[in-house]
Amino acid sequence: MKNTNQLPTEVSPLQRFLKRWGWTLAMVLGVIGITIWQYQLNAQATEAVVASTIRQSTPLVLGALCGLLGERSAVINIGIEGQMLLGAFVGFLVNVWTGNLFLAVLAAVLTGAVMGLLLAYMSVTLKMDQIIGGTVINILALGLTGYFYQVGMVTQGKLQPIPLGPLANIPIIGPAIFNNPPITYATFVLVIVVHYVLFYTKWGLRTRAVGEHPRAADTLGVDVFKIRYVNVIMGGAIAGLAGAFLTLEAVGSFERAMTNGRGFVALAVMIFGKFTPLGAWGAALLFGFANAIQTQLQFADIQIPHQFIGMLPYLLTIIVLSGFVGRTRVPAADGVPYEKE
Amino acid sequence: MDDQAEKEMSTSSGSWLGRLWRTIAVPLAAVLLAMLIGAILLAISGADPIKAYSALFDGAFGSMKAFGRTLAKATPLIFSGLAVAFAFKAGLFNIGAQGQLLFGALVSAVAGFMIHGLPPFLHATLALLIGASAGALYAAIPGALKAYTGAHEVITTIMLNYVAINITDYFADGPFKDTTGGNIVARTPEILDSARIPTIGNIPLGFVLAVLAAVVVWWLLWHTTLGFEIRTVGLSPHAAKYAGMKVAFTVILTMVISGFLAGAGGAIETQGIVGRYQPGFNAGLGFDGITIALLGKTHPFGIIPAALLIGAMKAGASTMQFDAGVAKEITDVIQALMLFFVTADMIVRKLIHARDDGGEKITLSGWGQQ
Incomplete structure (x- = not known):
């Protein structure tokens, strides 16, 4: 802190790059190193953990994208869990009825979007407390899916992995990254798309302006309500896709309350990722890894009660949240309804 | 603050009855609207709504025995509703009432079968207090995290719910498992008779305790310095800080009391109804607390009728099925x-042409604020 009064000294681009990305780079290299080392020791288990990490992280990164679209335009979305659950259920129902997986995914996405619309209506138009609004969605989703779900409904298949030619034969990352079902590929693309839209388009600039200072944005002619509505609805659609991932890609069937807190873990992922899509992706991979390890530990012959292994992801969420929320910059207007003058 | 005070002033005018009507009009209309949409859903799925509702009513109020069942179902709900509402007053959303309730239920069961040789009244009281304290301790965790790190209580309490399910499952299936008679189900042994909270006639004693708890919460919130501090922190943490109140301490203490109430609900369920701890027997009671707290307008005396309503629905559900x-x-x-x-009371107000009741609005903090 001594040097704060001095003029900034010239730094080379390389130094600047290292200062900004050094830690990330070191961590990524560390992870790659450890993975290759483990691969030498036990190829099969390592490939299983890497593939499982990607699989477990997919609903989390989608949930986090849903959350951050809302938050960037200042709408807190606690209802991700419910949007996911209802999307998962409707996708499952359509699959049971029609057997058409494409229609099923579409229905899940639309359901998520409708729930997003409901949240936007409650928080933007009715100016309800956004956390209570999200809780309403969660409880509503739990009730509706519980009532309409009947045990014994049989699905007609699930989305199958599509290997991307020779890429799928690369050791370690081949099976994990280039041999996935469609929603996982779509997730990779969505992270990039949301990042691009948020930081390199007019729409993204307006969204962030509305999240930081809605009054100023309004003065400049930005329609605050429209920006918030569209972002929250798009977010809901992405949460619906996460639901479709659960029923149509990962599990292949529906269970009551099958989201199991993923919508809330996604919020921690979003905060840990500093409200950026790429950061959220990294954070989701960390959480996915915790889940993957958990599965491996349950197979391994270790004398730890399964309940203690089962609570690892939840404890990790609490630790991450307590350690990082104070150091993350939250959009300034987050959670505050906008009143037009 | 000024706005709030002005609103309170303006609503304190007018007759007592008019004020009461303005307070209960929206919850009442909300209940009726929900029943109406429920009826439509029933009709869509091919059932007869009138038959269903009359069976529901019959199962809840049809006889003295049914009414006793409604009271028994409402008892833990009053506690979880009070727990959620109490935290709301300090601007905290305790979704973790479920986890705290599980700890109360488990720990009171353990105290109920492990402690021997106490007279009935003392044993039951002790088990209840130990169970409630377990809930209080468990709620202290998210309170402290919120106060010192800013981790939002909504996420930490939900995560702690999952942790609580795992921990209580572990104990009910491990160290405290009931091994009598070749039992293989995950559950604790039955509690001793001296730890039971009796039902007198058709009225469970636990229900009386729940009503007493509501009175104590009301007194605590509106007739003590602590209550004033809690409500001030809820309305504006900054104002509370400038007035010299210890905000962090108040946040933790509020969570502790809230957890104590939730834990007591779990303990009374164990000691009055279930007779042991068995995983899955208390599912959802803590979440119902959210609905009840909001339906009761976060007022202790509003929570009792709200809990009775939900309790009646639970009591009558089996008959309806x-x-x-x-x-x-x-x-x-x-x-x-x-x-x-x-919660979407603006919609309801438009429908029934009711004025804003000007009551205290719940304000919860976002991620960034503390």
Whole structure:
């Protein structure tokens, strides 16, 4: 802190790059190193953990994208869990009825979007407390899916992995990254798309302006309500896709309350990722890894009660949240309804 | 603050009855609307709504025995509703009432079968207090995290709910497992008779305790310095800080008291109804607390009728399933709709042309604020 009064000294681009990305780079290299080392020791288990990490992280990164679209335009979305659950259920129902997986995914996405619309209506138009609004969605989703779900409904298949030619034969990352079902590929693309839209388009600039200072944005002619509505609805659609991932890609069937807190873990992922899509992706991979390890530990012959292994992801969420929320910059207007003058 | 005070001033004018009407009009309309939409859903799924509702009513109030069942179902709900409402007053959203309730239920069961040789009244009281304290301790964790790190209580309490399920499962299936008679189900042994909270006639004693708890919470909130501090922190943490109040301490203490109430609800369920701890027997009671707290307008005396209503729906659900052939999960849907309409009160006000009651609005903190 001594040097704060001095003029900034010239730094080379390389130094600047290292200062900004050094830690990330070191961590990524560390992870790659450890993975290759483990691969030498036990190829099969390592490939299983890497593939499982990607699989477990997919609903989390989608949930986090849903959350951050809302938050960037200042709408807190606690209802991700419910949007996911209802999307998962409707996708499952359509699959049971029609057997058409494409229609099923579409229905899940639309359901998520409708729930997003409901949240936007409650928080933007009715100016309800956004956390209570999200809780309403969660409880509503739990009730509706519980009532309409009947045990014994049989699905007609699930989305199958599509290997991307020779890429799928690369050791370690081949099976994990280039041999996935469609929603996982779509997730990779969505992270990039949301990042691009948020930081390199007019729409993204307006969204962030509305999240930081809605009054100023309004003065400049930005329609605050429209920006918030569209972002929250798009977010809901992405949460619906996460639901479709659960029923149509990962599990292949529906269970009551099958989201199991993923919508809330996604919020921690979003905060840990500093409200950026790429950061959220990294954070989701960390959480996915915790889940993957958990599965491996349950197979391994270790004398730890399964309940203690089962609570690892939840404890990790609490630790991450307590350690990082104070150091993350939250959009300034987050959670505050906008009143037009 | 000024706005709030002005609103309170303006509503304190007018007759007592008029004020009461303005307070209960929206919850009442919300309940009716939810029942109406529930009826439509029932009709869509091919059931007879009138038959279903009359069976529901019959199962809840049809006889003295049914009424006793409603009271028994309402008892833990009053506690979890009070727990959620109490935290709301300090601007905290305790979704973790479920986890705290589980700890109360488990620990009171353990105290109920492990402690021997105490007279009945003393044993029951001790087990209840130990169980409630377990809930209080568990709620202190998210309180402290919120106060010192800013981790939002909504996420930490939900995560702690999952942790609580795992921990209580572990104990009920491990160290405290009931091994009598070749039992293989995960559950604790039955508690001693001296730890039981009796039912007198058709009225469970636990219900009386729940009503007493509501009175104590009301007194604590509106007639003590602590209550004033809690409500000030809820309305504006900054104002509270400038007035010299210890905000962090108040946040933690509020969570502790809230957890104590939730834990007591779990303990009374164990000691009065279940007789042991068995995983899955208390599922959802803590979440119902959210609906009840909001339906009761976060007022202790509003929570009692709200809990009776939800309790009646739970008590009557089995009869409805049996007599009218309707899946009892429909009551969950109706409950969710009630929650929606009571919180989206602007919609309801438009429908019934009611004025704003000007009561205290709940303000919860976002991620960044503390």
